[in-house]
Amino acid sequence: TCHGPIINALIxxxxxxxxxxxxxxxxxxVNTLKTVLDMNRASSCATFREALRGWLYPTQNFVSADRQGNIAYSFPGHIPMRARGDGSVPAPGWTGEYEWLGYIPYEELPHMFNPAPGYIASANNRVVDDGYPHWVSPDFCASSRAGRIVELIEARGVLGVEDxxxxxxxxVSILAREMMGALADVRTDDPELVPIFDLFHGWDGHISATDPRAxxxxxFVQRLIAILTTPKLGELAIRYAGKGPTPVLSEGSMFAEHSREWLLGTLxxxxxxxWDTGDGRSRAELICxxxxxxxxxxxxxCGPYMxxxxxxxxxxxTFGHPLGGVKPLDRIFLRGPFPIGGDGDTIWAASGTRYDLSQVEIVGPPFRFIADLGNWNNSLGMLVPGQSGHPASPHYDDNIEGWFKGEYHPMLFDREKVKENVTDTLILEP
Known part of the structure; x- marks a missing residue:
């Protein structure tokens, strides 16, 4: 159709x-490959931003720095300007009332150049305030990760590679710290619950893999969201907790992000x-x-002992593989499971199935990269589970242990340094 493909069968x-x-x-x-080429040829934050003019999809957070000491942020991409509505729910396509009028002009898209704080913190969080003249999207991640980055930068002042x-x-999750801190006024006579609430007095929100508080x-958050939303939303409550509408996108709902920030505000x-669930119970009783x-x-x-x-x-x-979904191939291609801390609100992102913790589907960044613009050969990187996609290679899974420990490999940029450290060469012939 003039509005795109029919998708009824997907739902x-x-x-x-x-x-x-x-x-x-x-x-x-789109011509994304040309844009990427222009990005790689850029010599400054200004020329990098100009290259991003050709980045039309998907919208992305781009940060840049140059040797002149400039830093910049850009949020390029085609973002529709609509006659009515915001695109978050279906609209009648036969009236003409909800048509796209064009795209937000590139010069008016969110961007920063040498902001006053002297740093830029970006973690998929909302990038504009209520004063921004255009509608961007409701689907930004919670602000907890970006807020924690700011905390750490402000605490150190000057950062190095090790920082x-x-x-x-x-x-550490700011959201977790504030969420459990909001329970400080809860009182209960239940002898089983009193010591549990006491655990969170002064908790810093560290989502450690071995900490019972995490x-x-x-x-607790998963259960309280269900208790508060089910009386009003019924079967839709699990959707608000983050369950997507189709098997293909089972974890595709941004409500998993929004519901936690909503709960913090509700607390x-x-x-x-x-807090009115229709049965007369108080806020404290529902929390208990x-x-x-x-x-x-x-x-x-986990057993009877806390x-x-x-x-x-x-x-x-578990590190997956397209061929590891069936037995016995899972033993060949999969690695894990490994216990992991963090969640979707920590800098070390490890977001699971928030609406049902019995389902184990962890989403997070497999690649870490630290760029030292003062000395490119001092840059570091780490890709998990390994550099090779071949399960028989020694480099298929040799980065797992180091990744969990926060270790890195040198990311060499100088051509002579690269030649000195070559172990294998891949030659592609037409």
Whole structure:
């Protein structure tokens, strides 16, 4: 159609009388390869930003720095300007009222050049405030990761390569710290719950794989969201918790991000209508119910003793492979499971299936990179599970241990340095 392909068949168990078309910028012609070439030829932040003019899809966060001491941020891409609506829900395509009027001009897209703080923190968070004149998107990640980056930068002032390395493996969640801090006023006579609430007095929000507090926090948040939303949303409550609409995009819902920030705001609002679940229970009673369910879940999955309630026992990472989904090929191609800390709100991102913690699907960055513009050969990188995609290669999985420890390999840029350290050469012939 003029609005894109019909996608009704992708949405299971939904009866739709009208055809549903998807208007998507990715379906329009682009010349991304030329843009990438121009980016690599850029010699300054200014020329890099000019190269990004050709980046039309997908919208991305780009940061740059040059040897003149400049730093910059750009958010390029085709973002529609609509006659009505914001594109977050279906709209009638036969009236002309919701047509795209064009795209936000490149000069008006979010960007920064040498901002006043002297640094740029970007972690898929919202990049504009309410004063921005255009609608961008509702689908930004929570601000916790970017906020933690700012915390660490402000604490150090001047950063070196080692500071960035520690930042990459940081597993402190500001959202977790504030969420559990909001429970300080909860009072209960339940002897089983009192010591659990006491655990979080002064907690810094470290989502460690071996800390019972991390496991308690993660399960508690999942249970409290369900308790508060189910009476009003019914079967849709699990959608608000993050379950996607199709098997193909089972983890494709950004509500998993929004629901946690919503819960933090609800905890702070003692008069929120969400505390009225229709059965007369108070805010404190609902919080205690969520904590009791948390205890039951952790006792079943980790045993009766709290010291064994490790987050890493229910939050594990398996390095997958397209051929590893069936037995016995999984033994050849897969590596893991490994216990892992963090979550979707920590700098070391390890986001799982938030609406159902029994499902283990971890999403995070396999590649870490630290660029030293003062000495390119001092740059570092690490790719997990390994550099090779061949399971018989010694480099298929040899980076796993180092990645978990926060170790790196040199990222050599000088041609002579590269030649000195070559171990194998791949020759591609037409």
């Amino acid at each position: 299971e168990n939904e009866k739709m009388e009208s055809p549903l078309a998807l208007r998507w910028t990715a379906l329009e012609p 960035v390395r520690r930042m990459h493996i940081d597993q 496991a308690i926090y993660e399960v 702070a609002d003692l008069r929120s209508p969400w 119910q969520a904590m009791r369910e948390t205890v039951e879940i952790l006792q079943k999955s 010291e064994n309630w490790h987050w890493g026992k229910i939050h594990t990472l």
